[in-house]
Amino acid sequence: MYSMKEQLRLFWQQRNGKTAAAFLKQLISIGAMMLRHWSGLLNYYPHRITNGPLEGLNNKIKTIKRQAYGFRDMEYFKLRLYDMHASTYPFAG
Structure with missing residues (x-):
């Protein structure tokens, strides 16, 4: 969460709306990827093993x-x- 907060802080440092939109699009794609892999990410905790x-x-x-x-x-x-x-x-x- 701290990393995500710091990345969002970078949003306000974008030079213009076009780069800010591209930045937000990248953050959204990362969030969507995490949602797609939700169950796989959480499977680590009951088993405590990785590949x-x-x-x-x-x-x-x-x-x-x-x-x-x-x-x-x-x-x-x-x-x-x-x-x-x-x-x-x-x-x-």
Whole structure:
């Protein structure tokens, strides 16, 4: 809510009515998107799980797929995916 309040504060800093209308249209589209995903957003609370780990895994698979461009053997690609789970990476920082 604080972020939305601050965004609405930016409305009054628009230079003219045309940019102000475009700004409000953007805010309305964000609100409409949140209404469309209402139940999905609220499903987090009873279950306390997200799809973040799954999205991370999908991103790793896509990265390996991009690196494997040109491999002719699908079995090698599968082995790379299995190896991805066996590999450990050091923490940065």
